[in-house]
Amino acid sequence: MPKTITEQHVRKIAQMIRNWSIEHALDWNAVCIGAQGILGWDNPPTRQALDKKIAIKVSYKTKKGHLKLEKQRLVDMPRPRSxxxxxxxxxxxxxxxxxxxxxxxxxxxxxxxxxxxxxxxxxxxxxxxxxxxxxxxxxxxxx
Known part of the structure; x- marks a missing residue:
């Protein structure tokens, strides 16, 4: 029987992505490893399997954009001289x-x-x- 990703799994994975910390790099490999714990599988799901789920894909793109803007904001912030x-x-x-x-x-x-x-x-x-x-x-x- 093939493993399936239910809507409840999709919501939990999307929530995991939305709560992603700025200290850790967000990439599909890390998301797959995080999703493995949510799904309870022995092996992590593939990027393609997660990318097919629209809620996960949108959460990933939105969070990736937010992290990029946050990083740019930190770079543009004036630094004190001493x-x-x-x-x-x-x-x-x-x-x-x-x-x-x-x-x-x-x-x-x-x-x-x-x-x-x-x-x-x-x-x-x-x-x-x-x-x-x-x-x-x-x-x-x-x-």
Missing amino acids: TLDAMKKITRLQAENDELKAELARMAEMANRLIYNATLAGLTRERLMAPLPTIREPQSRKA
Whole structure:
């Protein structure tokens, strides 16, 4: 009886490809070896067998393109001139991140307070979440 690749196998293999790490090279040989574990076969499937499945083929091409763009983005990223410059930038970004987190926490606390007070005043959630009215431009009068 020939071995078959079911739709469930195809979905799992496609998911494996979508979750592929950038640290490992994505090629058909690696996909075949990874698919072997999913399929539970003694030998890995052939590239041609996997390439015939459209979901696997599309996942492979999409992920390959994404990895290529990610690699190019990393190559194009400006490098700091020294370790000291990199440390200064990291420290500045961490401070900025902490400030933004604190601001977000203050905004969330204010939103909770407004919702609580509005509820005490008798406003319903639907009334609170109603869209803002649109402001129309005044039409010019014809002379």
